[in-house]
Amino acid sequence: MGAEAQWARAVIALHLACADPGGLGGVLLRARAGPAREAFLRALEHGSARLHPAMPEDALFGGLDIDATLATGRIELRAGLDAHDGPLILPMAERTPPRLAARFAGMLDARRAHPLIALDESAGDEERVPPALADRLALHVDLEAVPLAAIGPVETPLPGPAALPRAQDAQIAEIAGLAEAFGVPGARAGWLALRAAAAHAALKGRAVIAAEDIELACLLVLAPRATHLPEPGAPPAPPQPEETRDPGSEAESLPEDNPPTDLPIEAVLAQLPEGMLARIAARKARAARGTGTGDARIGNRRGRPVPPRKGRLGGTARLDLVATLRAAAPWQAARGRPKGGPLRIRPADIHLRRYEQPSDRLLIFVVDASGSAAMTRLAEAKGAVELMLAAAYARRDHVALIAFRKAEAEVLLAPTRSLLRTKRQLAGLPGGGATPLARGLREALEMAKSARRRGMTPTLAILTDGRANIALDGTADRGAAASDALDMARAIRASGMEALVIDSGTRPEPALRALADAMQGHHFALPRADAGRISAAVSAALDA
Amino acid sequence: MTQPFPFSAIVGQDDMKLAMILTAVDPSIGGVLVFGDRGTGKSTAVRALAALLPPITAIEGCPVNSASPADCPDWAGITTNRTHEIPTPVVDLPLGASEDRVTGALDIERALVDGQKAFQPGLLARANRGYLYIDEVNLLEDHIVDLLLDVAQSGENMVEREGLSIRHPARFVLVGSGNPEEGELRPQLLDRFGLSVDVTSPADIDLRIEVLRRRDAFENDNAAFMLRWQAEDATIRDQILSARKALRDLAPDEAALRDVAELCLALGSDGIRGELALLKAARAYAAFRDDTAITRTHIRAAAPLALSHRMRRDPLDEAGSEARVGRVIETVLG
Incomplete structure (x- = not known):
């Protein structure tokens, strides 16, 4: 299209x-x-x-x-x-x-x-x-x-605003069927689609809704909300409305050449913008990400008070009455306040309260899912992340998850507080392949920076056995891979992120200590790590 | 839109409707939490409930809807004894509400203009004796949550700031809704809700069709539609009123108490609040159905509502807690 x-x-x-x-x-x-x-x-x-x-x-x-x-x-x-x-x-x-x-x-x-x-x-x-x-x-x-x-x-x-024609019962059923076929969640979208179809009919000057209107409503309202694609060729047929239902005038106004339409799914699918199909198919994974909405950091409502400052009263700011009066007091004579009369206060006198608030913590787990780590450690890493999640839940921390394997690092979970989502993502984490440590670190750094822009305090927890063998540019070169990883570690330190490295190899890896040092982070060697110990180590380091 | 969608015309969502009715019968059950997808009629149900509930009698001009002059807070300066009937308050607490708007604060307008120190009541005052509705309760900022917990616990709102020292009753039924995909609710707040329900998108196509049909009739054939469903609403209202009367005479017998305790024990629900909520919900349900004793039928129906959100939960256990409650009910009650 x-x-x-x-x-x-x-x-x-x-x-x-x-x-x-x-x-x-x-x-x-x-x-x-x-x-x-x-x-x-x-x-x-x-x-x-x-x-x-x-x-x-x-x-x-x-x-x-x-x-x-x-x-x-x-x-x-x-x-x-x-x-x-x-x-x-x-x-x-x-x-x-x-x-x-x-x-x-x-x-x-x-x-x-x-x-x-x-x-x-x-x-x-x-x-x-x-x-x-x-x-x-x-x-x-x-x-x-x-x-x-x-x-x-x-x-x-x-x-x-136009007067909208009313839908026939069969058309209501058709739209409900379409909503069902596209897996549209909730009931609101179906109603909106019905209104859109009616509005389109009104714009075209029709007194009844035509198949074309429904098709358009489907394209504009239902398809963008789809969570899955209808089964091609097997559209769920809407049940035919009973004959006895609605014998009123609407049925009679039904034009002869407008037979009970089949679901126009095929037609709709053919017209969807390119890329939409792929996006719908990927919607499931994507829907599980999104932003972890938490508290905004608002400087004027809670936390430790800091000195008030001049400002304007918006909807959310709080007036500091004493500071405002103090600002107005010296000018009263100059403003010609009569004796005993009300204070003369100008907008410029207004002072607002400000508070300082510790920002939310974000724990970014960077998990090595490569072949060397996968067999022995991936399950443990998952276990540790789950335990940390439970702890983070209690502390109201945000959590994010990045895995690296083969040539890529992938954000499995953007910062969120939703345990439900994290759990699902974690369960589906595959293992195997090479160890692109540098890419994992780069991804983590980017996420940490963007989290910081949104007012969170990120901490990186890196779980790996340390045998980096894929360089940043994707080539399989051990030497380059190691130096790239060190470079990324320095970048992390330069940006001032807190980090800790958990060595999950069977034997402690000297390169990882160097990595942790480059980040000025903590380093733990856990030769026989179990989930509980990793979790305890991370908690201890965080609370230190 | 002048009139909200009628409560009885909401398609399906029986658990949600039942939970809301039970809190209307016995407000001391303590609130409903509705968790589920967007656009599943959560807000619609709350608005509908407001229209369904019987009116309350309050002193004229009282900012906290007091029933008698003695209950009026002295700062309101109410001198009249006259009462009037007002609809049961259902107050929205919007996500962005500032603390001042929730608790009430110094009336800045009057402070600036007249130099007077006056108290401007907040949402908590307006919600007294009614409902406080929080959409997207899981996204509510922590400091507002703290404040609500405190007030919900004590039934009284205290404001100590800017030289004001104000207190007034704030007893309300908390109704919260949200989508768990977007964030979890703090356990402390979770526990504060007496009942919880999960709502889902209509599962089959017939339900979806019926939802659209009724919505269409509501919009396009409003008079006839309201006539038809307001009668049903009136029936529910009468049932609620008579259930409130019947509540007093419904005492749980030994067997019912034992059932409730065993259920809570088997589910490992934290604290005693679960038992109380279950007992009250079962009693309200019995009263609503005009039954003369609390039986296993009532406990069975009320248990998922009262308990599914309070089990000591492994926060990572994905299997819905409702399923777990269901299994335990089967084993305990047979």
Whole structure:
């Protein structure tokens, strides 16, 4: 399927979202900045408001207008952008923190009169649009692969809310069948697909929903949420509605040439964008990753108090009353405060509370799953990670898992607190192959850096028997492999990560001690390690 | 949307509905935790419950919905004795709520404008005598969780800050929902929920169709749909009201107590809270079904709700704890 069709579908999605903003919520547009996205957003130029995930909450959802309140001496409220009479555009939707996503979800549940267009600009698996938000935006489209040549005009003006035709019973059954066939979780998506089909029929000026509408709804709503592909050739047939059901006018308005449709799965599959099939197939593994959502590090709500600082009252900051009064006090005479009158406070006087908070710890396990380690140690390493997980669970640590074998290092688990997921990933960890230690370390360093950007304190725990034999560039060269591993170790030290190396070989390996020294980390030789001892060693090193 | 989706019209999810009804019959059971996929009607059920519950009588203008003037906190300055009927409060605690909004805080607006030191009640005050609903409870920030644990334990909210010293009753049924794939719940908070249920996506296609059908009727044929289901809702409401009355006369006999204790022992559930929750849930269930004694039927039905989240769990044991509870029920109760 071509890029033109993909572009056309994105345009249809926009029109649908405008035709039924309350029901469909809006569009989740996967596109980084580029001509396609610009062309798409140009249609929204007039009347739309741009949001940003980093906006203070009172700007988004309204609150006290401090400046006006202090100036007038009366309580002045200001409306948030959620009250804006027009479409809302949310760039960098993947950066939306969970608490903001919850507010947006509430806003969408309350049914706005205009759609929300969320732009997903995530670069990899590491980030994703919070599911609470993504799930409520009915239409998911991808402009990533649309080249300049494929971009057509977007018809404006955009349609307004339209009266939607009602689905027939058979069509309800059909959409339910499609949702089932694509393994779409939850019940919301089915309903959204139904609305999308009805909206498309309305846009086309039809009084009844046609097969074409359902096909489109399936493409825009159901297929992007699929967890598995329908069995080709054996679509689960929806049960035919009983004859007695709904004998009303709808059945009579059914056009003659519209026989009870077969599931249009084949048609839908044929039109899915390239790469979508592969992505759906990989969805299971991917769904198990995502970001481990935890607490945001917010400097003004808990922890050890640090001196207050000037600032503006957003939705979440807390006023430091004493500091504010202290800042205002010297100026009272200059501001002409009458004797006994109320204090004259200006917005510039406002001081906020700030707190310092120890950040969450992230334990990154880098596990050697190579052939030399696999037979004897992999099971033990798994056991140790499981025990550590149980301990981390109690301490509210985050955990991540990287395995290296053959020529590759693979992130099996992005930072998470979910034990369920970790357990599953761990159980499926294969073993065998060469030992690309340097790649494992590089992967771990990258993850640690990105975790630190998100405010966590990463610690690396490296489990290996130390016989590195694959260099960073993928060649099988022992000498290069060892020096690459040492280089990576130095890089880890340079970035100031805490690290410990657990030597799981049958005989302690001097190279690993050197590695640990290069990282300025702890080193443990555990010739006959069992899971319990590894776990105890790691805990002891961490608590030291 | 003026009216929420009717409670009785929710397709399937019987465990969730039962758990919510039981807490409505006996609020002291202590809350429901609903864990499961997105879009499975968790929020819908809570909103529906709010519409289903019988109204409460409260003093006019009281910020904590007190039943009598004596219960009104003195800082509210309530002088009237008049009461009015209000719907049972169902208060949303949004994920991003600040501590100030939850507990209440100095009224900054009045402090800035009038220089007055006044208390602005928070969500906990509004939820008193009703429900506090937390969507995505597993993503709630730790300091809010700490605060909730404290209040849920004591039934009282105390605010000591900015020169304020305020306390008011805060007794509410905690309803939490979330998706376990996105994060675990702290064991301390887990234990605080009386009942827990796992909800799943509709398993078969007929259910999916029925979900869509009812939703379609709700949106497009609202009047007839509400008429049809509000009658059912009214039936449930009456049952809840009569069950509340019946609760007093339902005392567990020796055999029931023994069953409950044996079940909890066999499951190795921590502490005594499990026994109490199970007993209360079984009693509420018996009352709801208008039965005159607590029997094994009731205990059997209530046990998965009351116990599956409190077993001393190997946090890595993947086999659903519900399955384990089921097995133990079979062996203990036969």
